[in-house]
Amino acid sequence: MIHYLKLVHMELSRFSKIYISLFSFVLLAQFAIVWMKAREITNEAAAFNGLNLNAGPGVLYPMGKVNFADVMSQSMFYMIPAFLCASVLLLYIFGIWYRDWLFMNSFIYRLLMLPGPRYSIYFAKLSAIIVLVLGMVAYQLALLPLEITFFHALVPEELRDTVSTMDYIRSDYILQLLLPSTFMAFVIYYGTGLLAVSILFTSILIERSYRWKGLAGGIGFAGLCVLIVISPFLIWDSIESHLYPMEIFMMELALGLIVGVMSIWTGMFLIKKKVSV
Template sequence: MEIHRFRYVMAGLMAVTLLFQTVPMIFKLSQEVSFRQEAALKGAPVPGTPFFPSGKLSFAWAMFNTQFWFIIPILICIAALALYVFLIWYRDWIGRSTFVYRLLMLPTERRNIYLAKLTAILVFVFGLLAFQLLLLQLETLIFNMIVPADMREASPFADAISANQALPVLLPHNLAQFLMGYGLGVIAVLIVFTAILIERSYRRIGILYAILYMVACVAAFLMPLLTLGFESPFAYLYPGEIFVIELAVCAIIAAVSIWLGFRLIAKKITV
């Protein structure tokens, strides 16, 4: 249901991403190919650059020179998803018909509402990520269609991602970074979900409780890094040990957020 509600916004975000990334790339490649063809007619060689010394065009070159147009739609998508983390709950409470009360009266455990909304957010995030991967394949095809074979050189896919400052954040180079980055994102969503349920359970005073809960979670996350000296050469513990402690803290924050969210939606929120 949540995915069905968000389908038009999702399609809009994909369309914006497609336009912002492909149109500037087509324009930039066409302009560069025309410039090089004119230079070849005049017998003037095109010099290389420190990042691309061969002087030929590569997909990594195209990604490097159009990275600004990648950052804009990525920021738009992040902002839209961050806003929807709140709207996915408040939209059911605010409006002509308080739809959330119909959800709460369904003959099923209320925790399923929490899990359904969390699953929807994850589907949106990884759906946009999968779309970006498909879009990179389309952009590779566009590059090969515009740039003549004698002007281009092959570049590894990893180099193309590294050349664009926006993409390594979305597509880390190794699995550990991927799991850590998106794992922290999931924990952040859990914290916000639980804070929203705290506010909905206690209303006006709940706003203060929700803010205090989020501050407490952030403080708990930062405490091992600040007190144990993660990057200090004089730290009592090894960096690996501090990292394990931080993982344990993250697991506790996630578990507490889920437990408290389940309890609030089952016991405190009434129809």
Template sequence: ALRSIGKLSFEQASSYFSYIIMIGVVLVILYAIQIWYRDWFGESKYIYRLLLLPGGRAKIFFAKWTSLALVIISFIGLQWVVIQLSYVIFNWLIKDDYRESSSLGLSMTLKQLYTMSLVDLLIFIVLSLFIVSFLFMLVLLERSYRNAKGMLFIVLEVAFLLLVTIGSMYVIEKLDIFLSQEISAIMMAIFVLYFVYMIWKSLRLLKWKISV
């Protein structure tokens, strides 16, 4: 068996973690939508109490936004703890003669996620919060306009995001006058500007369009 198949590595044994990550991503996306709609639906209509609280409505938005940030960070930390414990169990169950290496080897997906670099971790969290903010904006658009008009605005926002992303890449590629560092800086600037736009748009909808 060792000659035909080879020794077992932790990278092979931990490949299923990628599917757990996908499940976690789906759960975060569903929670980002449910955290708003749960206040509208139900017997208590809790959203009306929130909207009537003294102070700015921006507190409601950032309270939900912060809770999603904590969920994402907690999920990453929990996943890393589970990987470390799984590595200990792997070394305990599999004899040295049957293990390919004693080092903590991860699959390609996990290596990209768990680089143990603070910069990479912050980039991953920011990208996750970008998606959360985009979902928040779509939910608030639907709640502000409702029915067909709300769906139309959602389609327009999705189309606008695709247009900005694909259009920017197309223009940069056609011009072919920028260095790689300059291209990265331009895309980062577009990313930051759209991120700010989503937050501003969501706060504006929550303050002026959603009524009690």
């Protein structure tokens, strides 16, 4: 266990500078967007009331009162920083393995020669990805109340409606995926992500074990796993009328577990018996 924890700490440390840079980028970019949208609202309100002197005391903004949720849902730029960070983490699923071969060839040699079971390397890298993803999600959710407070401070009360953090999360489809309202939904969404990472990890190890033949093998393995998982939808017309929705869900859950166990077991076998430098 200590060997595994040291490996996880090492993997997180190696990505820490990039991770902190991503945090800083999201912070600065999103607060800048909130500031620009708030300034745009106040400027439009000032211009509207300046040109429409007979609008009446109750008319302050041409579109009525605004709130943070509506304003940000209409801004295509607000979530772009988070999407860019998600893309970096997605690429790092490959980078967490390939950097040890392509950029630091001697490092993978030292890593494989460390005392302790080799499968600890697999689980350490998998755990590092999970921690990085959950950390980024938690950071984004922690920023929301600060951004909402910032927006409320910039936009006068007579121009806006107050919205809470949970109200905004409920109104945004992407945030509902990041923070599901039920435990079962959380298990499904993040379990699917974990399944996808384990499939990619094993595909990478197949390629690293057999090189050019392994490249085709890795792609084929990933394709086979996806085919198994989506197989109920390929025969949907046949099973829809014979099975209840809960039975279909349990079938999908069982297939996901089978593919996940198969991927992890194959990855453990490869890193123990086949992977070399």
